[in-house]
Amino acid sequence: MVQIHNFSIPTSRELDKIAKEEGKAITKTGDDSLGSWKKGKGGFRASAFIFVQSGLDNMGFVANMATLVLYFYYVMHFDVATASNTLTDLMGSTFLLTLVGGFISDTYLSRFTTCLIFGSIEVLGLAMLTIEAHSKHLHPDPRGKSSRIHGGTATYFYATLCLLALGYGGVRGAFPALGADQFDQRDPTEAGALATFFNYLTLCTTAGATIGVTAIVWVSMNKGWHWGFLMATIASFISFVVLAMGKPFYRLQRPGDSPLVRIWQVVLLAIKNRKLPLPENSADLYEIGDKESSALAVAKIAHTDQFRFLDKAAILLDESKPEPWKVCTVTEVEEVKVLTRMLPILASTIIMNTCMAQLQTFSVQQGQLMEPHLGTLKVPAPSIPIIPLLFMSILIPIYEFVFVPFARKVTGHPSGITQLQRVGVGLVLSVISMAVAGIVEVKRRNEFNKTPPHVISLFWLSLQYGIFGIADMFTLVGLMEFFYKEAPVGMRSLSTSFTWLSLSFGYFLSSIFVNIINAVTEKISPSKQGWLHGLDINKNNVNLFYWFLAVLSTLNFGVYLVATSWYKYKTDNPADSEMESGATDGMPLIASNKLTTDQSTQNDL
Numbered sequence: 001m002v003q004i005h006n007f008s009i010p011t012s013r014e015l016d017k018i019a020k021e022e023g024k025a026i027t028k029t030g031d032d033s034l035g036s037w038k039k040g041k042g043g044f045r046a047s048a049f050i051f052v053q054s055g056l057d058n059m060g061f062v063a064n065m066a067t068l069v070l071y072f073y074y075v076m077h078f079d080v081a082t083a084s085n086t087l088t089d090l091m092g093s094t095f096l097l098t099l100v101g102g103f104i105s106d107t108y109l110s111r112f113t114t115c116l117i118f119g120s121i122e123v124l125g126l127a128m129l130t131i132e133a134h135s136k137h138l139h140p141d142p143r144g145k146s147s148r149i150h151g152g153t154a155t156y157f158y159a160t161l162c163l164l165a166l167g168y169g170g171v172r173g174a175f176p177a178l179g180a181d182q183f184d185q186r187d188p189t190e191a192g193a194l195a196t197f198f199n200y201l202t203l204c205t206t207a208g209a210t211i212g213v214t215a216i217v218w219v220s221m222n223k224g225w226h227w228g229f230l231m232a233t234i235a236s237f238i239s240f241v242v243l244a245m246g247k248p249f250y251r252l253q254r255p256g257d258s259p260l261v262r263i264w265q266v267v268l269l270a271i272k273n274r275k276l277p278l279p280e281n282s283a284d285l286y287e288i289g290d291k292e293s294s295a296l297a298v299a300k301i302a303h304t305d306q307f308r309f310l311d312k313a314a315i316l317l318d319e320s321k322p323e324p325w326k327v328c329t330v331t332e333v334e335e336v337k338v339l340t341r342m343l344p345i346l347a348s349t350i351i352m353n354t355c356m357a358q359l360q361t362f363s364v365q366q367g368q369l370m371e372p373h374l375g376t377l378k379v380p381a382p383s384i385p386i387i388p389l390l391f392m393s394i395l396i397p398i399y400e401f402v403f404v405p406f407a408r409k410v411t412g413h414p415s416g417i418t419q420l421q422r423v424g425v426g427l428v429l430s431v432i433s434m435a436v437a438g439i440v441e442v443k444r445r446n447e448f449n450k451t452p453p454h455v456i457s458l459f460w461l462s463l464q465y466g467i468f469g470i471a472d473m474f475t476l477v478g479l480m481e482f483f484y485k486e487a488p489v490g491m492r493s494l495s496t497s498f499t500w501l502s503l504s505f506g507y508f509l510s511s512i513f514v515n516i517i518n519a520v521t522e523k524i525s526p527s528k529q530g531w532l533h534g535l536d537i538n539k540n541n542v543n544l545f546y547w548f549l550a551v552l553s554t555l556n557f558g559v560y561l562v563a564t565s566w567y568k569y570k571t572d573n574p575a576d577s578e579m580e581s582g583a584t585d586g587m588p589l590i591a592s593n594k595l596t597t598d599q600s601t602q603n604d605l
Helices: 012-022 043-074 080-096 098-107 111-134 151-180 193-222 225-245 259-272 290-296 308-314 330-347 350-359 362-367 386-411 419-448 458-486 489-524 542-566 574-580 590-600
Strands: 002-004 007-009 027-029 036-038
Touching: 043 080, 043 111, 043 151, 043 193, 043 225, 043 362, 080 098, 080 151, 080 362, 080 489, 098 111, 098 151, 098 259, 098 489, 111 151, 111 225, 151 193, 151 458, 151 489, 193 225, 193 386, 193 458, 259 308, 259 330, 259 489, 308 330, 330 458, 330 489, 330 542, 350 362, 350 419, 350 458, 350 489, 350 542, 362 419, 362 458, 362 542, 386 458, 419 458, 419 542, 458 489, 489 542
Parallel strands: none
Antiparallel strands: 002 007, 027 036
8 A cells, every 4th residue: 555644545456456356346436537437448458559649640740840841842832941940930830839728638638638639630731741742833933022921822821830830739738648647657567667658659650650761752752742731731640440349448537726826826826925934834824635535536746845935825824714826735835946946947858859950941941962772772861760760769669678677776766767857868869960960061061062062961961860860869858857757647638748848849940040140141241141041051050050950959058057056855744754855866866866767756645
């Protein structure tokens, strides 16, 4: 039995044992994280539908992200910078809208229903994109002014992009949490299952993306854009049919109170009570009793000393009754503290995603001017991401079945290393990737500008793609697991969306950097032309832009180290909270991480 504030919750094995003794399945209602708990539901059997959905949906998603910059350039007749910025703005909007999916699935609908609704919007957007690519009436006049589309063509184009962003974003805001819900975090024996789930999810996503950047990209580049988009549409449609078929096997959570309302309530009450003195003993702050928390199935979070000004929201005046908008519980205050502590971690991963945006824009445009043949096989430039995908397909099983068991014996952590250490490895590799990208671009441009021109092999790009693919494997999985495990139970979809929010800010920041770099270098360069100007990438200085990002990523890693050393894991046990007061999850601190590991396995209770 797992103990919380003198309140016992049986583990899944104990529930199963009771069910067998009584000859029937035990159903637990009122759960704080799931709408119901039933014998036989959840686990990897339910996750199989989620893995298939992820693979099929990402076939089209990754293929489109690899080719759309060329579609904007060749079909919509945008210049280099505009094509790049249009794609990064689309990606930024997509990942920003994950907050919408996360908020809805935490508050109004189940995560399953949220995925199906936004999935329908995604399929509609893909169908419209297919129609646009097929119909020349929806293409701008190539004789017109570059980078300009007008009237109905512009309306249809941007409506399509809006639907794609909303559909893609809404699904990804709820989908990871739906998969993670299939594992009973109350059972210590499943402590490592969540990390395994995210590793398998990444592997299935990688497998789907591999097919996308080979088969679908080849069709788009050789048979027609509309055929590639049609394949993506069909794959996404089938993926959501498969997801719906798994409903009888899922553990589905009940929506709860709006997490944003709870956050807003804590902030407003803290401001309102800002002049009130805090009690010397934190036990005098308002909190519901153990019997009430037991009846409501609410997991209380122990008080911490960080951000003490927020504690004023939990001050209950003598003449007041404990009513909403008059006082918050310590647990509600701690929920806001948890999210606040996550923000520096979120912020320090944004630069890495800005680097990722360059591999989907400028690197693809570089590839168009490189030798595409591997023997007799002609490889489209947007298919070069197959290199990191193959790396990931090989390394993820090795990581899961070789590295994790070995590291687990050394560190005692169920996942081998902590989530934040995993993210840190990814950040270091992203610095190396950008430095290599700059070197490769210098070689490519110098060879191309010779007389006569010499075109180097497309596979030189595999160096930067391969390194960054490994970096993404570490960072993305680490962030998803971190945000899910550390989030308050009623904010898991919203918190998991933080992973995608980092991607969103990274893509938007890419567009900002492109514009700023162009504006600044145009004024200071002798040629009076920016690093990324015009239509001819051979006359640009993309290499300097890559090295700028490498330097910025190095500085960012220093910020990340500070943020991780400052971060404290949440805990549900007051005694553990006192022990943890000096413990952090800084990158070098193995002993400290092991201490918080045992706490984090019970965060969901």
